[in-house]
Amino acid sequence: MTAIAETIRLPSRLTAANSRNLLHKCKGCLRKGDLCLDGTMLAQMDYSGDAFFSLLADLSEKTGHKLTLAHFCDDIKTHLKNLKRQKVPAREKTKRHFLEILGEKGIRAAKGTAEVFVLLNMSIYWSLLGPFDKGKIKFRGTAKQIFALGSEAMGICFLMVALICFTMALQSSFMLKAVGGGSYLASGLGFLIFAEIGPLLTTIILAGRSGSSIAAEIANMSVCEEVKAIKTMAIPPVQYLVVPRFIAMSICTPILSFCASICGCFAGFLIAFFFFDITFTNYFNSIREGIEPILFLKSSIKALVFGWLVTLISCNKGLNATGGAEAVGLATTSSVVTSISAIIVADTCFGFIFY
Amino acid sequence: MEVQSKNTILRVEHLKAGYGGRTILNDISFDVKKGEIRMILGSSGCGKSTLLNNILKLIKAQSGTITYFGKTFGAKEGLDSETRMRTGVLFQNGALLSDLTVAENAMLPLIRSMPYMPQSQMEAIVADRLEKVHLLDAFHKYPSELSGGMKKRAALARAIALKPELLFCDEPSTGLDPVTARSLDELLLELRDTLGVSMVIVSHELESIKIICDRFVYLQEGYVLMDGTLQQGLDSENPTLWNFFRRECPPEKDNNEYYHFDFLD
Numbered sequence: 342m343t344a345i346a347e348t349i350r351l352p353s354r355l356t357a358a359n360s361r362n363l364l365h366k367c368k369g370c371l372r373k374g375d376l377c378l379d380g381t382m383l384a385q386m387d388y389s390g391d392a393f394f395s396l397l398a399d400l401s402e403k404t405g406h407k408l409t410l411a412h413f414c415d416d417i418k419t420h421l422k423n424l425k426r427q428k429v430p431a432r433e434k435t436k437r438h439f440l441e442i443l444g445e446k447g448i449r450a451a452k453g454t455a456e457v458f459v460l461l462n463m464s465i466y467w468s469l470l471g472p473f474d475k476g477k478i479k480f481r482g483t484a485k486q487i488f489a490l491g492s493e494a495m496g497i498c499f500l501m502v503a504l505i506c507f508t509m510a511l512q513s514s515f516m517l518k519a520v521g522g523g524s525y526l527a528s529g530l531g532f533l534i535f536a537e538i539g540p541l542l543t544t545i546i547l548a549g550r551s552g553s554s555i556a557a558e559i560a561n562m563s564v565c566e567e568v569k570a571i572k573t574m575a576i577p578p579v580q581y582l583v584v585p586r587f588i589a590m591s592i593c594t595p596i597l598s599f600c601a602s603i604c605g606c607f608a609g610f611l612i613a614f615f616f617f618d619i620t621f622t623n624y625f626n627s628i629r630e631g632i633e634p635i636l637f638l639k640s641s642i643k644a645l646v647f648g649w650l651v652t653l654i655s656c657n658k659g660l661n662a663t664g665g666a667e668a669v670g671l672a673t674t675s676s677v678v679t680s681i682s683a684i685i686v687a688d689t690c691f692g693f694i695f696y
Numbered sequence: 697m698e699v700q701s702k703n704t705i706l707r708v709e710h711l712k713a714g715y716g717g718r719t720i721l722n723d724i725s726f727d728v729k730k731g732e733i734r735m736i737l738g739s740s741g742c743g744k745s746t747l748l749n750n751i752l753k754l755i756k757a758q759s760g761t762i763t764y765f766g767k768t769f770g771a772k773e774g775l776d777s778e779t780r781m782r783t784g785v786l787f788q789n790g791a792l793l794s795d796l797t798v799a800e801n802a803m804l805p806l807i808r809s810m811p812y813m814p815q816s817q818m819e820a821i822v823a824d825r826l827e828k829v830h831l832l833d834a835f836h837k838y839p840s841e842l843s844g845g846m847k848k849r850a851a852l853a854r855a856i857a858l859k860p861e862l863l864f865c866d867e868p869s870t871g872l873d874p875v876t877a878r879s880l881d882e883l884l885l886e887l888r889d890t891l892g893v894s895m896v897i898v899s900h901e902l903e904s905i906k907i908i909c910d911r912f913v914y915l916q917e918g919y920v921l922m923d924g925t926l927q928q929g930l931d932s933e934n935p936t937l938w939n940f941f942r943r944e945c946p947p948e949k950d951n952n953e954y955y956h957f958d959f960l961d
Contacts, residue, residue, distance in 0.1 A: 377960070398955045411960035418959055426953040474811075485795075562793075569754050570791035574805045574854075575780035 346375035346409065355386035360393045367397055375406050380413035394421055453679070456661075457653045463579045464587040464653065471584060482585035490551040490586065491593025497550060498543050498597050499604040505542060506534055506605030510612035523617035527624045528631025530609040535632055535640045536696065539602030541688055544594060544647035548680035552655040555586055556676035559659025560669040568660065583656045587649070594648025595641040602640070639695045643688070650683045703729050704763075705862055705894055706751070711760035711771075713750045719758065719918065720746050726913045726923050728862070733888060733895045733908050737929075737940065738915035744898045745788075747915065748866055751896070752785060765861070781809045784855030784893075786865040790847035792839040792854070799835045802826065802854040809858055825853040828890075829883060845876035849883070856887060863887070865897045869904045881907045902943060914940070 347370045352359060370376045376397070386393075401408035410421070467474075510530055517523050559582055562568050571578050606628060613619040619627070658676040662668040706728040714720040720743045728734045736744050749755045751762055757771040764779045784805075792801045802822040806813065826832045829849040839847055848868060855863055868884065869877035881904050887893055899905060905912070909926045916936055922929065930941050939945065 394957070395955060398957065407958065409958045409960050413959060421955070421957050424955045424957075426955055565789060566787045566791040567793055569749075569752075570785065570787055570793070570851075571804075572754060573752055573780060573783070573785040575777040575808050576804065 346377045346407065347373075348377040348379055348411075350379040350381070351383040353382045353384050355383060355390045355393060357387060357389040360389045364393055364396060368400055371397060371400050371406050371408065372404055373406075375409070376401070377409040377411055379411050380417065381411075383413065383417060386417065391424055395424060395427065453657065456657050457650075460579065460583060460653045460657055461649065463577075464583050467577070467580045467584045468588055468591075471580070474580075482581075483588045486585045486589035487593060490547070490555070490589050491597060494547055494550050494593075495597065495600075498546050498601045501546055502534075502539060502542050502601035503604040503608040506530070506538060507608035507611065509533070509538070510609040514612050514616045518616065523613075523619070524627065526613050526617060527609070527619065527627035531606060531628035531631045532636070534602045534605040534609070535636050537688075538605060540594075540598045540640050540644040540647055541684065543598040543601045544644060544651060544684050545681055547590075547594065547597070547648065548651045548655075548684065549677055551590070552651040552680045553673045553677050555652065555655035556659045557669055557673045559656055560662035560672035563660060563662045564665060564668055578660065582660070583653070586656060587652050590648040590652040591645060594651075595644045598640065598644035599637070639691075643691050643695075646687060646691075647684045650687060651680045654680045654683060705730055705765055706896065707763040708751060709761045709763070711747070711750060711757055711762070713746060713755070713757040713760075715746075715755075721750065721757075721915075722918045724760070724913075724915075724920055726920065728894055728896055730861075730894055731888065731892055732910040733884070733897060735905060735909045735912040736896065736898045736915065737900060737905065737912050738921075739900065739940070742915045743918050744900075744915060745866060748864060748896070748898050752783075752864060777808075781805065781858055782861050784858065784860035784863045786848070786852050786855045786863065786868055788866045788870065790839070790851035792847060792851055794839050796838075797835070798826065798831065798837050798839070798842070798850045798853070799823075801839070801850065802857050804854065805857045822853070822857065825857050826850075828856070828887070829853045845872050845880065848872070848880060852880075852883070852887075856891065856893070859891055860893060863893050863895045865895060865899075867899055867901075868897065869899065869901045874903070877901065877904060878907075884908055902941070 349363070349367055349370065351363070355363075367376060367378070378397075397408055410418075413421070510526065513529070514523070514526060517526055559568075562582070568578050568582070571581055606625075610619075610621065610624050613624050614621070655676040658672040658679070662672040704727045708727070709725050711724040712719060712722055724747060726734070736747055738744050746755070750757045753762070753769065753773070753775045759771050761771070762769050764775070765782060767776075767779065769775060769779075792798070793804075796804075799819065799822050802825055803818050806818045806821060810818075823832060823835065826835060829852050831846060831849045831853060834842060834846060834850060839850070842850060852868075855865075865884070869880050872880065884895065884897075885908055888895060895908075897908070905926070911923075911925050912929055913920055914922045914929070914937060922932060922934065922937060924932075929937055932938065932941075
């Protein structure tokens with residue numbers, strides 16, 4: 342028994358706004374049986390009309406149910422007779438094995454690490470050789486970078502370290518008060534600030550502030566072919582782009598870390614003064630007793646290495662950026678994440694070596 | 697082995713290159729003679745810029761050799777400083793360093809090649825080059841203060857700072873209005889005539905090609921379709937070249953399938 346064709350009357354204008362519900366209704370009918378579209382009133386259709394009729398024609402072929410167009414005007418009839426069958430290309434599905442993805446990520450990480458070491462090697466070479474290289478480009482390179490990467494980051498570094506040290510001192514004060522160990526606050530805090538908080542926090546802030554700026558600037562230069570232009574002028578990009586930033590960060594990071602640690606000590610003093618009535622002289626004498634002079638050297642070395650990590654990772658991410666604006670964003674994000682991870686890994690290693 | 701003419705300053709032989717595992721250029725060979733303007737032509741995406749980057753050794757080729765001024769470089773070799781200083785490059789968007797002024801940008805190759813030269817002498821040379829490209833007024837300006845055409849002229853001044861023997865230009869007139877594009881073309885001709893510089897120009901601007909081209913290489917799907925003079929290209933009956941030089945679209949093949957509807961009156 343053949344099903345009786347259902348008839349749906351089309352409106353005078355078939356538009357994107359009304360075709361959605363209509364298509365849904367027509368598809369429902371066509372799935373059940375034959376369909377007749379009555380186009381007596383249909384006089385106009387917009388850009389969505391072609392897709393409407395082709396989808397119904399496709400469904401008709403798929404289900405085997407007949408689609409009839411009745412009483413259509415000549416213009417639309419002619420138009421539909423020339424309606425091309427559009428094939429939407431299928432998306433290529435490349436299913437990759439978990440191990441393959443893991444291996445690729447591992448190779449990429451190893452390659453990135455090797456590149457950072459090569460960059461370190463070249464930076465040290467050019468930093469030492471730079472003063473003797475007469476062809477060095479001198480346009481305010483290092484001084485400008487010291488100002489941009491170091492001086493301008495001063496405020497945020499000092500403030501953040503001071504606030505965290507203040508909170509730390511406050512938290513530990515409750516515990517020390519309970520056990521009557523208020524006098525140990527200064528020495529304990531001083532050691533912790535110079536050994537850990539100062540270098541670690543300063544460089545993490547620098548990774549977010551200065552590292553991202555390095556990566557974005559160099560990535561933008563890579564994308565805009567400026568790095569290529571530098572290469573074609575026989576100027577090593579490392580000498581022009583990396584070395585000024587490397588020297589600037591080598592100078593700035595230990596100084597910033599030391600000054601930020603002092604700020605942290607002052608923040609701790611506020612707690613010592615208000616909670617334990619420790620005077621300024623006693624507080625700093627106590628800090629002096631808790632810290633050996635070698636700690637300053639260790640702290641500076643840590644800060645220097647962390648600073649190098651931030652600079653070299655950011656420069657490497659920037660130099661490897663390819664594509665458009667998206668590549669700049671990716672390089673920036675990646676540089677911050679990688680720098681912070683590398684700093685924390687390096688800090689753990691220093692923990693075993695130094696203390 | 698083919699004897700290389702003394703007049704040949706650049707020779708590309710059997711160059712095969714691509715990105716990752718994908719080959720984009722296959723067996724590309726051509727040469728550039730002294731004082732000639734050699735153009736690399738082809739439709740978008742045919743590998744013109746890839747070829748230029750390979751010739752400049754900005755990316756490593758898979759195989760083939762490139763000979764600059766009689767010195768041959770293998771596929772994996774980079775160019776030495778001496779060769780780089782004998783060439784100049786004008787990039788598509790100028791690629792001026794944004795933190796340097798126009799003069800400082802043009803001074804970069806001079807500092808690299810002649811480190812002992814006094815600043816005043818460098819400034820005089822740069823002023824001369826900027827005057828050649830009619831941009832002396834922009835001496836102290838930053839790239840952000842220049843228009844698109846001015847940026848290209850400033851980049852050209854930087855490219856010719858060392859009076860190179862070979863100048864590479866990547867789509868010099870693309871994105872410029874017809875008048876500025878025409879003046880840039882005339883500037884390139886003037887530089888060829890006054891400085892005797894040979895040029896390799898990547899372009900698909902027909903107007904420019906007709907004005908400045910001496911010989912061309914036409915790339916199609918990674919291969920050299922034709923290597924010849926402009927006149928040979930214009931006379932060619934090859935359908936691709938015919939369409940390219942006459943700006944005609946190839947007739948569309950009707951391979952389309954049409955829907956069949958049942959109409960009821």
